[in-house]
Amino acid sequence: MKLHETGAYLVNGCTVVEDNSEASAAIASMTGTAVSKEEAAKNTIAYGILKDHNTSGSMEKLKIKFDKLTSHDITYVGIIQTARASGLEKFPIPYVLTNCHNSLCAVGGTINEDDHMFGLTCAKKYGGIYVPPHQAVIHQFAREMLAGGGKMILGSDSHTRYGALGTMAMGEGGPELVKQLLEQTYDINMPGVVAVYLTGEPVKGVGPQDIALAIIGEVFANGYVKNKVMEFVGPGVANLSVDYRIGVDVMTTETTCLSSIWATDEKVKEFYDIHGRVEEYKELNPGQVAYYDGMIEIDLSTIRPMIAMPFHPSNTYTIEELNANLMDILDDCEKKAQVSFNGAVDLNLKDKVRNGKLYVDQGIIAGCAGGGFENICDAADILAGSSIGPDEFTLSVYPASTPIYMELVKNGAVAKLMETGAIVKTAFCGPCFGAGDTPANNAFSIRHSTRNFPNREGSKVQNGQIASVALMDARSIAATAANKGYLTAATDVDVNFSKPKYFFDKTIYENRVFDSHGVADPSVEIQMGPNIKDWPKMVALTDNLILKVVSEIHDPVTTTDELIPSGETSSYRSNPLGLAEFTLSRKDPAYVGRAKEVQKAEAAREAGEEPYAVLPELKAAVDAIRTQFPDINEENTGIGSTIFAVKPGDGSAREQAASCQKVLGGWANIANEYATKRYRSNLINWGMLPFIIKEGELPFANGDYLFVPEIRKAVEEKAPEVKAYAVKDGQLTEFSLTLGDLTDEEREIIRKGCLINYNRK
Template sequence: MIKCYDGGVYLVNGRELVEDHREASKAIAQKCGKEVKKEEAIRETIAYGILEAHNTSDNMDKLKIKFDAMASHDITYVGIIQTARASGLKEFPIPYVLTNCHNSLCAVGGTINEDDHMFGLSAAKKYGGIYVPAHQAVIHQYMREMMSGCGKMILGSDSHTRYGALGTMAIGEGGGELAKQLLCKTYDVNRPGVVAVYLTGKVQKGVGPQDVALAIIGKVFKNGYVKNKVMEFVGDGIANLGVEYRNGIDVMTTETTCLSSIWETDEKVEAYFEAHGRKEAYKELKPGKVAYYDGAILVDLSQIKPMIALPFHPSNTYTIEELNANLEDILASVEKQAKEQFTKVNFTLRDKIKNGKLLVQQGVIAGCAGGTFDNICDAADILKGHTIGANEYALSVYPSSQPTFMSLVENGAITSLMAAGATIRTAFCGPCFGAGDVPPNNGLSIRHSTRNFPNREGSKPSDGQLAAVALMDARSIAATSLNGGVLTAATDIDVTFTKPKYYFNSEIYKTRCYDGVGKPQPEEALKFGPNITDWPQMSYLTDHLVLQVVAEIHDAVTTTDELIPSGETSSYRSNPLKLAEFTLSRRVPDYVAKAKEIQKAETARLNGEDPTAVDERVKAAFEAIKGIKGFENIDPMTTGIGSTLFAVKPGDGSAREQAASCQKVLGGWANIAREYATKRYRSNLINWGMIPFVLEEELVFKEGDFLFIPNIKAAVQNKVATIEAYVIGEEIKCFNLMLADLTDDERQIILAGCLINYYKNE
């Protein structure tokens, strides 16, 4: 079904993979009539050409990218604009789209969600941006419809910023990186590796894009095959897929931890742009005659079966057929994981086995992955003339944009779904992050959405609640709905897919969306609600650091949802101090209290008071440090004091910068990890002045220990890669921390204490 090549691969004439080996050049010469050097073939990928066109440096190994456009939603744009405003923002230098698809239905916090929206509209007017009101479109559907273009690059403050199937290389990053673009700075990154995803064959009837995506994710996530690389989709199988189908696969590439994605383009993509009134956005993209890739994934589409990703990660994949044949054993393994991770909550799945079949409680088709026209039409065809029943099972459908919704109304798909018992909602991302359709306690929801991390559906284990999500394709969700919630693959039912034509009506956007690109109004006043606050002052890096380990997490991966929960916290994204109260609340409930306690010493130091006088533990730590040769006269008044956390692999998932900024607000100075799950989380740490340490040797400290990191300022300035640190306890232990691959600008940001301070210095 899916094969990953062990090493580099050449793609010859866009259709033949040749593994990189000693005789590869000869084999290629026989096929194309001349020898090709690897250095030349590297430059023949689609990705290389797009990166080169957007690179402002004279070094293709050290990229400095400027993007064509950007996008943010209402959880992130306030903080980004506030950061840029504090750093001298005058106007948006490129088209910047502000959508309102995350907080629009979240009622926590009274008026503050709509206050954020009014801030966004006023900012679009003042600085010259595009404002998409609530319920009009989810962020990525709007960008597909209105802003994508072949050969373009788009940056978004949402991790699922992916428009590769439309020939657009898009990257999801933390807000700091968008603020840099607003200030005419660059996105600095080492040139990423490129992995070919060769699609061949034709999918079976009933197999949808989520099935293909989950099969790929299950193959490559755990081994890191495409981590921080670009996935380049090529092959004869692409022609057998519609554009929305390609979009559905593409948006899920985020869950592989790749940096970005790009696809070959063809006449179907050209027709897509023409249908959206933007034919000029199309151009043909394909690899050169001989292109070299750092790896290749061969996907035989004809062998893909309906898939399910069980809780609690999109990579926890099985075919539905395999799961139904081994329900007891497979579900028991998920229960075991839940018991290990949520010790105070009893979560069960095997109790949902009825007469040898799995009965789920809820189905949801939503967002940038599930809510597309093709997905909903196929689901409607499956359910037409049937009902989901009057029992526990419920089905919700969220079209991804108002134009999509209108076309579904006109062709009767919405009527079929409503008659079957489904409820139809407006464009909203809530089901992807826990702000809509929260299932019952101990419930299992099947969703065509992007993620199924713990609590992503909105439950609160700290309050004794735990539900879970399994990811599936819309077609199999509809087939399951047809059977009243009994897990069913779409390939197991008899259905005729009508495949109606999509008609895009741009008048909806012209009527409701504000477009001020190139027309800033400096005199326009920003509208601030009472919850919108400026960032607190951030400390500059000191010569030395004394840090308490306030959290120690040994999970294989720690998601950003665990670092700062989604769902009910989203209303407070514009208030750094209030939001920080939720830091690690679902994973380490006492983190905030412990971080605040040690922060008191730093607050005293910054106020000119003796920090050792407010905390006996800090006093004892400094007394012990004086016993280390060379630090007999260490001065607590010039030494940063705060918190740190250890996690094996933090930062998988969302691009939200608050996963890092909340730690900083609470006095965090660093993370210590075996590795970082994504580049974007590591970038978020750096942009908030936190040091992304890597620990390669044995763990010698534990939660509650104090760490002394001497001469850290000099180490950052002088590009020292290995830093000697100490555990301060009954005995002093020496160990090494690694600090590598920082750009010059990143070093300056860390020294300044955060991106805002860095720009103030400039």
């Protein structure tokens, strides 16, 4: 795999020309015409789709309107509640509400079916589409029923990726969907576009997850594609089935790219035809000369079965490399666990080595990444006639949709799997985020799913339980299962893949999915449950801010799972106050209590009462501040909390990673950088200041107070730098913060306190 250090041109879709002083002459000799870099940049597939959806009139500052929206049952309640508070009357574009996360309807102490009935009645009232539990995971339904060539889809799940079908899709926090529901726009600067130039053909036994993990391992740490669009091109694309392309594409989220798009061909046309939507096919290719801001060249034939060890999809090795250096790599994972869990529990992966081989406790093939038809068929072929054994090892398989499940039943793949001892279950995202198949304490699970963050599998460090996940392709998981739990690469087994043809039957959807066809019925009464709560009132940004640092995280990256845990907490996603109780619970259990203490002072201030009465320590900080800023008072100076993290926000798009902090009185994050655009957008949409501080400059610690004078003015006047002061021992130490690039709308959202206030009628 080669990452170009500069940009590169692609000529006639097949010739790569490095961006250097000789590029223009070389291109002219091949094409007979000279093309400027600026013109060639307009010839990417990504540029054309963005141009078609941009409403700003400027291709530097984009204002995008999407064709369709999609959400699942962890996010759609909050989104619709936010939009309703702003006067929502009708879904202006198709909006699909799927139910694939809270599918188990009594988890965590609440009845999740209340959320589902909320979704169904909202689909009827506002003119949406409702997919009942167990019918399909969100992204598979979108592939089967929503995607279209040249279209754009916005989803409130981070793995909203349908580029292999010619659809540019993005996963963002709920407020960005609210904007679309209110007929506003998705505002971004024109992103860079990085080509992924594919040649060759995968060797037998190598699956899409192997290709994806190889890419993630190369580009995550160096930020090569961060907030850019990955455009898959080159002759190797034609050597991949569409199901295979989808399996690679869905994992692009883990690179921190903004979105993805692929060149399309007759195989994609056939996919649409199989699904009864051939009219949605559109041929997409870069122009004769296309310029890319970067290029990743991959010879598919060189990729070997991969494994992403705990605790990140970028912690990658070939399975061969792992087996050759087993004890060293396991020791490294154990040391990372000590850092991630602050020594609270011990992870003993080296105990999994038996007779020089790594024994695995659990295998999972599931969800939007693993539950595809070809993945499961190939896994069934590898396992045919085998037994997974009667010991600790278990294998669960979750087809990504009921149509896929039904076809697997018809062609015998389900029977092949079940006779080995594997369990085949309904479409459900639970294993991917900790709400299904949680392993035993100290167990090691291999999964064809999307993430393996700490606790992502559902273990609870606060209760002394720890488990861990490695990501692998379905084929190598099946090979491991056939070897009764001993880690095995699929290239090490002898198998003839049957490659059965896929037949899609949409009758199930016609019988069970509610589709309003865009017709709203205002007479429908929304069905509310006792755990569905409105967002609490949020105040506008004050002239000045006093912030207490209530958590300090120095991990290289902080995931959204660490900011607000997944798993059982999902039962409270419709209850902002209930969910907020879990904020940072697995990373900094004292955070909630600290934040609430500060919040009491702000509540007193807003009520016109004395804040020092509920937070006595605040008086000393205020007295120190008044030595230099005597004019601050309870009317012009708000009181809130903040956290510092080196690089927060990797992973899920869930807005609650930010909104829970806001609900607890958070007014800012301070970071060296933000891991993803979507997390930073979530902060902004909840009225929180996305401060940046230079690496190595940290004049405060957890528990310190900070003073930010004239912050409202700095936001309004687009100040390039924000002065702040650390308050300690009666002294003020000045330091500088920045806010990064903010649109005028984002500045107004922050000024008004949140997106709800910005839109409230």
